[in-house]
Amino acid sequence: MQEEVENRSVNLAITTTKLTARAICSGIRKYVQHRGKVKSRKAADKAAKKAAPIRGKQTVKQLIGQNQGVSSVDIAKSGIKDFERIARRYGVDFAVTKDKSVQPPRYTVFFKAKDADALTSVHKAYSAKVMKKRSRPSVLAQLQKFKALAAEIPRKVREKIQERGR
Numbered sequence: 766m767q768e769e770v771e772n773r774s775v776n777l778a779i780t781t782t783k784l785t786a787r788a789i790c791s792g793i794r795k796y797v798q799h800r801g802k803v804k805s806r807k808a809a810d811k812a813a814k815k816a817a818p819i820r821g822k823q824t825v826k827q828l829i830g831q832n833q834g835v836s837s838v839d840i841a842k843s844g845i846k847d848f849e850r851i852a853r854r855y856g857v858d859f860a861v862t863k864d865k866s867v868q869p870p871r872y873t874v875f876f877k878a879k880d881a882d883a884l885t886s887v888h889k890a891y892s893a894k895v896m897k898k899r900s901r902p903s904v905l906a907q908l909q910k911f912k913a914l915a916a917e918i919p920r921k922v923r924e925k926i927q928e929r930g931r
Contacts, residue, residue: 825860836884837875848874851890855883
């Protein structure tokens with residue numbers, strides 16, 4: 766609470782030998798002038814930020830408004846973060862949309878870049894990552910297999926193996 770009071774308080778320092786109404790008025794005038802400069806600087810920064818092109822993740826409307834060709838690809842919900850990482854690596858602008866009319870929902874990613882090479886690189890890298898994930902064996906399936914193997918071992922043998930391990 767103390768910080769709020771400090772942040773909202775105004776510090777005004779006037780150096781004078783004799784404090785008069787003119788000195789107070791001129792001090793306040795200087796302060797108002799300073800605040801006007803700060804506000805105009807903030808407004809200029811905000812306008813410059815708004816005018817700068819958006820990079821990375823954005824809405825479809827912003828993406829299409831950049832007057833370049835747009836490509837799209839359908840992805841699963843689990844692959845969205847993978848695609849985002851790859852797209853940021855190659856400097857590609859993209860937008861993710863969710864189609865709720867289909868069960869389960871389908872995600873479509875619209876993307877574009879200045880270079881056609883960047884688009885093909887992103888598409889290849891994402892496809893390679895998806896294929897690599899599919900080719901990996903399931904950890905749960907392996908665990909079930911090892912559980913079955915452990916259950917087949919007779920109890921006495923299992924206990925001897927545990928004693929030797931200690």
